[in-house]
Amino acid sequence: GQQLNQSPQSMFIQEGEDVSMNCTSSSIFNTWLWYKQDPGEGPVLLIALYKAGELTSNGRLTAQFGITRKDSFLNISASIPSDVGIYFCAFVNFGNEKLTFGTGTRLTIIP
Amino acid sequence: DAGVTQSPTHLIKTRGQQVTLRCSPKSGHDTVSWYQQALGQGPQFIFQYYEEEERQRGNFPDRFSGHQFPNYSSELNVNALLLGDSALYLCASRTGTGMRNYGYTFGSGTRLTVV
Numbered sequence: 652g653q654q655l656n657q658s659p660q661s662m663f664i665q666e667g668e669d670v671s672m673n674c675t676s677s678s679i680f681n682t683w684l685w686y687k688q689d690p691g692e693g694p695v696l697l698i699a700l701y702k703a704g705e706l707t708s709n710g711r712l713t714a715q716f717g718i719t720r721k722d723s724f725l726n727i728s729a730s731i732p733s734d735v736g737i738y739f740c741a742f743v744n745f746g747n748e749k750l751t752f753g754t755g756t757r758l759t760i761i762p
Numbered sequence: 763d764a765g766v767t768q769s770p771t772h773l774i775k776t777r778g779q780q781v782t783l784r785c786s787p788k789s790g791h792d793t794v795s796w797y798q799q800a801l802g803q804g805p806q807f808i809f810q811y812y813e814e815e816e817r818q819r820g821n822f823p824d825r826f827s828g829h830q831f832p833n834y835s836s837e838l839n840v841n842a843l844l845l846g847d848s849a850l851y852l853c854a855s856r857t858g859t860g861m862r863n864y865g866y867t868f869g870s871g872t873r874l875t876v877v
Contacts, residue, residue, distance in 0.1 A: 694852075
């Protein structure tokens with residue numbers, strides 16, 4: 652089946668640092684999505700990527716759809732306390748309703 | 763404008779029992795999907811409902827069933843509960859049109875504990 656590897660599993664950083672996380676898949680997909688999940692809440696969509704090589708920003712967040720269409724990365728610049736949470740990548744193909752999620756990257760900010 | 767509403771928020775059931783979880787989609791949304799999220803894992807797709815029919819199903823046994831009502835709200839039913847069914851159950855909704863419409867809105871989930 653389709654496998655999605657997300658790394659790192661967890662990150663401990665200081666406020667103000669930049670963060671980078673990535674996902675790789677065993678198959679090619681049309682769409683990469685990045686979500687953030689806070690404790691006790693459902694995932695919230697941060698960025699959607701639809702074309703190989705596409706680079707998209709949302710405030711301090713930047714994500715790219717890899718050229719091979721098998722990977723994606725998410726960068727967060729100048730981290731702030733509200734960035735704490737679990738970040739998930741997910742992929743899906745056009746016409747398919749199933750989102751396949753990675754295992755998540757837990758971001759913790761050290762005081 | 764209310765987002766996706768799920769009830770109840772927490773539930774404790776005994777092995778072998780049956781459970782029904784409920785979801786009201788975001789206003790204007792007509793498509794509902796259900797996901798199971800085990801502790802420390804990403805959400806796993808259970809199934810999706812559109813126009814009151816199950817349109818797509820993930821790798822879950824028949825013990826998991828659902829329903830969508832004319833007002834687009836949905837129920838997830840799980841029969842013969844197992845300890846392994848303990849998880850956060852998430853409902854997500856979106857509008858059913860548009861190829862690139864993956865703007866799913868997720869609810870806060872129902873935390874099910876099977877003892």
